[in-house]
Amino acid sequence: MFLFFWLFMKETPSPVDPGSRGVPVLLALQKERRRQAAAGQARRPQEERQEEEQEEGGEPVAAREVNGSKPAARKAEPPPPPVTKQPSPPPAEPTGKKRGSQRKQKSETVVVDEPPQETKVDQAPVPVKKDVAMAADAKVQDGAPTPAPTSGKKKNSAKKQKTEPGVRVPPAAPLEEPLVQLSVSAPPLDSEPQKGHGDDAPAKTSGKKLKNETDKGRERERCSPLGLALSEEEAVSVAAVLREKSPSALDAWHRSAAKCDPLAQQLQERERLLTTLQEEASIAKEKVKHLSQELQVEKQKTGRAEAMLREQRGALEKELSVMQSKAQGSYQEAQGMQMKFQQLREQLEGQIGRLQQENGILRDAVSNASNQMESKQAAELNKLRSECAGLMKELGDNSGKLQQEELQRKSLEVNYKQNVSQLEAQLQDAKRRWEELQNFLHSVNTEREKLQAAKQELQSQLLGVESEMSSKNQEIQNLHSRLTDTLVSKEQLEHKVMELLEATHHTRPDDAQQLQDLLAENKALKVQMENLQAQLSSQTTTASHFDELQKLLADKELQRKSLEDSLNAERSSGASRETDMQAMHTDNLTLKAELQKLQAQISEQAEVNQDSQLVLDQFQKSAQEKEEKIKMVETLLEAGLIEMANKEEELKTLRTENDSLKQEMDGLQQQATEQTSSHLILEELHRTIQDKDERMRFMEEKIQAELESVSDKEKSIETLEQSLEALRTEAEALRTEAEQTRDREALENTSSSAQLQELQMLLAAREEAAQRLQRALEERAEEAALMEQQLKALQEEGMQLREQLEQQLEEQHDQKPVQMEAPSQELLMELAERSTQVSALQSELEELRASLEMHRKKNNELREKNWSAMEALAASESMLQTKLSKTSKESQEALEVVQAECRELLHRVLPSVPLPASQSHQEWMQMFESAAKEVVTEAEPAAPAAPGPESEDADVTALEGKLKEAEDAQKVLQKDCETYKKVLAETEGILQRLQDSVEQEESRWRVKLESAQSNLQEMSLKVASLESEAGRLDSDTEELESLRRDKRHLESELERAERESATYVTEVRELKDLLTELQSKLDGSYTEAVRQNEELNLLKTQLTETLSKLETEESERQKVAGDLYKAQESLDLIQAEILKETGQADLIENSTIATQREETDRKEKMTAGLNQTVRELQQLLQTVNRQLTKRQEGDRDKDAPEI
Structure with a gap:
């Protein structure tokens, strides 16, 4: 009520008489009321704040700033009395609003409570007089401090300040207007003890306090029904009326005011409350102004944000259009790739059908050839078995003959014991026979010389063959050097290609014109790369062809070497057999001569028996050696078969590795298929790579099958050649089946010619297959080039996008730093995904290249193993040659032993002839002949004198009997000699025939080799010419294909542009509609x-x-x-x-x-x-x-x- 009273007084503009006496009293009352209201009102919001903070945090609240003024304890100021009732306390500044303002404006340092401090003077009430108003304002400003609360003095203030029931108005001053109702029972709002009561009013005693309390209660009872509001004009008029009617009332009023100190204190408190309420109103107005300013600031911010959003929306629309165009382009490219892949699949299916037909034809041919070879091998085995049976029969006959000879020798020894006396008379016959023996020895020596000459000729032939082999080895080395040169050139080309690729990767266009120029240069480089890849593929195919031809040549040379070695072995075995036969003949002749001439010497006969046993042992040893040689050949054949089996196992391991690689590729493909729809192009590329890999694997399997068939055929050829060698050796060993061997050779020649034709057909088929492989490899190279082009295109697109983003960010960095953050990040993420995809494709390409290199390494290892097998065969051939040399040396040593034994026997017959120290066997035999003649001439004159007639008759009869026996023995010996001569003549004829047949075969093989070499040279020339023509054709076809591709590319680009324009129009319309809707919604919101x-x-x-x-x-x-x-x-x-x-x-x-x-x-x-x-x-x-x-x-x- 006092607040309303003060406001009415403030708003009254009518001046009051300055001379009146009631005005200063009212002003004093007003001052006191203002002080009281300001003090109570200042305490109440501070107390409410403390209560709120205690409810929120539970901690004691320190003294805060109230209305911008700091707390200060004023001792001279009188403390306000306690107020019991208040209609509705004015709230302080709410904490929620303060928190909201603190959240919104953290950077602002101005406190909300400060503005009211500035507006106190401006919003002061208009007083009746200017001087009084200024004094009142100064007192209000000075008298409204908020004392700081103290905890220790709160109890004292509570004891001193007791509640009073009311204020009683003195009866001397009758008031006509209603008094204002007072509030008494309010607790103290400030905890600080209020000192300085003596400054405003004197201290009262306890009796006076009780009287005042009773007066206040009565006054309260009176004035309770009169709680009406008064304006300033009414208050002034009331004061004037009171002054006119009872001038003494003012004096009583002053006295009562001087007596009633509690009433003055209450008035001061209420005045203070009025000031605080006024300040709170000004604070509320300031808050309203502040909120309006904040709203304006926020409106400005929202306007700026709208502009930013609009710009972001435009940029994002542009980016969306660009991304959609790129997606459509990639989708169209994927469709084109699908069409191309379908065409390639159809072509591949046709090629697969053709290859399957060719495989069926080749399988039929291989089966027919294998059946023919098996039938031939069975027939040859039967023949060999029959021949082995005949040889066994001959060996049995020879052993029977030897046993018969031993029986005859024993019978001769018995006859020798009986006819010892008869042999003395037959010395002259022995001399004659000795001369015959010498003649026979001369003939034997001549035959031996002939054999040595034949041996020298064979050695010269061997040297010629070795020289030819060395020349062929040199040719092989030259071919290897050429191959290494081609491989080096290939590697150089590959390095150049990689450098070109890196150069194309490092080049980055800056402008659109440079991009077009670089694209044209990239196209030209791509064409060059395709040409280089075609050249590389042709070089690889030629290198593979050369490798295959070298392998075939090496195999043929090894076969020729094996044939020559087998021929040499056969010749050496034939020579050893001849020498053995001659030794046998000589031994038999010597034995017979010794039986006829040396029947008188028992010891010499025993030695002769030992010599014959040694010869038999040697014959058995030679037979065992032959059997061992046959076993060695069989072991070598088995080793060759084992090596072939090992190679087959290695091929199986390679197939398993290929299967594992296929499985890995399938796994990678499955992982690629699990990706999202944005990776469709990559998946299609993976599929193309898989198809190409499957094609390559299929072609590799075909090549392996053909190589296996060729290896089988080569094995069959080797078996045939081995059977031919065995047949030749058996033909040389056989004596009676010369005509049959000639027929067999004719049949074998015809079969070999048929086999050669078949081999030529197979070679032609292999050449066709190799050409097909070349074509497949060229297609693979083209596809790889396309893959690389696509990868380059993707990389260029990524680089262009990055450059565009960088340019946009640089342009918009100063104007719009926040606008493009989210879309640029998203585009960078997409670019990173594209780059990861490109890196994954590159890694997959590198893995494919690594797998190809692994296959190449494995092929090289197989080649090295083949070379090692060839070296093993060469080592086995050298072993056989050493064995042959050993056998020749052993035969020479046997001859020397036989000659030494012959010399010892003759020395025993004539001990006067010394044994030779350094002379040859022939010279010693001539000396022995001359010495024997001298002994015979000396023995003729020393004949004994003739005895008597009886003794002479007995001697004559005895001599006649001896002569008859000697003649009989001589006839037998002559028959034996004739039979041996016939056998020797037959053996010589057989040997001559065998030599002729061997020479003919050698001449035939030489002619065949020369023809094959000439054919190879012609084929190499043809291959070179065809390669040159193929290179020209490839270059022409590549140019045509490049032109066609350019046309197709341009057409596809036109179609894409049309489609993109149509789609862009529709999308732009949709986006515009959406934008209009969004703008309308934004404008409304x-x-x-x-x-x-x-x-x-x-x-x-x-x-x-x-x-x-x-x-x-x-x-x-x-x-x-x-x-x-x-x-x-x-x-x-x-x-x-x-x-x-x-x-x-x-x-x-x-x-x-x-x-x-x-x-x-x-x-x-x-x-x-x-x-x-x-x-x-x-x-x-x-x-x-x-x-x-x-x-x-x-x-x-x-x-x-x-x-």
Whole structure:
């Protein structure tokens, strides 16, 4: 009520008479009331703040700033009395609003409580007199400090300040206007003890306090029904009336005022309350102004944010259009690639059918050849078995003959014992026979010389063959050097290609014209790369052909070497057999001569028996050696078969490795197929790579099958050659089946000619297969070039995108630093994904290259193993040659032993002839002949004198009998000699025939080798010419293909541009519609700051969700929910403030109530508007999400049939 009274007094403009006596009294009362109201009002908001902080934190609150003034303890100021009742306490500044302002304006350092301090003087009440108003304002400003609370003095203040029931008005001053109702029972609001009561009023005793309390109670009872409001004019008129009627009332009033100190204190407290209420009103107005300023600032921010969003939206629309164009281009390229792949598949299916037909033909031919070879081998085995049976029979006959000879020898020894006396008379016959023996020895020596000459000729032939082999080895080395040169050139070309690729990777275009120029240069480089790859493929195919030809030549040379070695072995075996036969003949002749001539010497006969046993042992040893040789050949054959089996096992291991690689590739393909729809191009490229790998594997399997068939055929040829060698050796060993061997040789020649024709056919088929492989390799190289081109195109696109992004970021960095953060990050993510895809493709290409290098290494290892097998065969041949040399040396040593034994026997017959020390056997035999003649001439004159006639008759009869026996023995010996001569003649004829046949075969083989070499040279020349022509044709075809590709590319680009333009028009229209809708919604929602912030967040989330393919919808929704929750909290705080302000407004007069009601209505409208904006924003979120989901479903439906 005092507040209303003061306000009325403030608003009265009518001047009052300065001479009147009641005005100073009223002014003094007003001053006291202002002081009291200011003190109580200052304490109450501070106490409420302390209570709120205690409720929130539970801690004691320190002295705060109240209305911008710092707390200061004033001792001279009288403490306000306790007030019991107050209609509605004016609330202090709410903490929620303060917190909201602190959240929004953290960087601002100005406190909300400071502005009212500045507006106290400006909004001071208009006084009646200027001097009095200025004094009152100064007192209000000085007398409203907020004392700092102290905990120790609170109890004393509570004891001193007791509640008083009321204030009694003295009866001497009858008041006509109603008094203002007072509030008595309020507790003290400040904990500080109020000192200095003696400055304003004297101290009272306890009796006076009781009287004052009773007077106040009575006055309260009187004035309780008169609690009406008075204006300033009414108060002035009341004062004038009182002064006119009872001038002494003022004196009584002064006296009562001097006596009633508690009443003055209450008036001061109420005046202080009025000042605090006025300050709170000014603070509320300042807050309203501050809120309006904040709203304007937020509107400016929302305008800026709208501009930023519009710019971001335009940039994002451009980026979306670019990305959509790129996606459409990639999709069209994928369709073109699919069409090309379908064409390639059809071509491959045709080629596969042709290859299957050819494989069937080759399998039939191989089966026929294998059947023929098996039949021939069975026939040859039967023949060999029959021949072995005949040889066994001959060996049995020879052993029987030897046993018969031994029996004859034993019988001769018995006859020798009986006819010892008869042999003395036959010395002359022995001499004659000795001369015959010498003649026979001369003939034997001549035959031996002939054999030595034949041996020398064979050795010269061997030297010639070795020289030919050395020349062929040199040719092979030359071919190897050429191959190494070609490989080195190939590696150089590959290095050049890699350097070109790196150079193309490092070059980066800057402008559009440079891009076009670089694209043209890239096309030219791609054409050059294709040419180089074609050349590389042709070089690889030629190298493989050369390797195969070298292998074939090496195999043929090894076969020829084996044939020559077998021929040499056969010749050496024939020579050893001849020498053995001659030794046998000589031994037999010597034995017979010794039986005829040396029957008188028992010891010599025993030695002769030992010699014959040694010869038999040697013959058996030679037979055993032959059997061992046969076993060695068989072991070598078995070793060759084992090596072939090992090679087959190695091939099997390679196949298993290939299968494992296939499985790995399948796994990689499965991983690639699990990727998203954006990787369709990569998946199609993987499929093309898989198809090409399958083609290569199929071709490799075909090559392996053909190589196996060729190896089988070569094995069959080797078996045939081995059978031929065995047949030749058996033909040389056989004596009686010369005509049959000739027939067999003729048949074998015919079969070999047929086999050669078949081999020629197979070689032609292999050449055709090699050409097909060349074509397949060229196609593979072209496909690899296409893959590399696509990779380069992707890399160039990525580089262009990065450059565009960098340029855009540089241009918009100064103007729009925040605008392009989210889309640029998303584009960078997409670029990173593209780069990872490109790196994955490059790694896959590197893995494929590594696998190819592994296959090459394995092929090289197989080649090395083949070379090692060839070296093993050469080592076995050298072993056989050493064995042959050993056998020749052993035969020579046997001859020397036989000659030594012959010399010893002759020396025993004639000991006068010494044994030779350094002479040859022939010279010693001549000396022995001369010495024997001398002994015979000396023995003739020393014949004994003739005895008597009887003794002479007996001697004659005895001599006649001896002569007859000697003649019989001589006849037998002559028959034996004739038979041996016939046998020797037959053996010589057989040997001559064998030599002729061997020479003929050698001449035939030489002719065949020369023809084969000439054919090889012609074929090499033809291959070189064909390669040159093929290179020209390839260059021409590549040029034509490049032109065709350019035309197709241009046509496809035109079609793409048309399609893209149509799609762009439709998409732009849709985007414009969407943009118009969004703009309308934005224009409707940009009314207030909260709306703008929330819609900005929503638009940002929408744009980022559309660019990132709706991956972050949930997170953005959560953020929006958090923002809404915060907004709701802020709205609740605002509503609480509004309610508090409305509660405060009830205390103010009707004029201030109207203004506050308007403000509350505005705030309620603000809250209602905020709630409506929140609802509208939620609806917008739902509609945008629905549109996005519909658009995603439409895109998926569109993508599904295209995939």
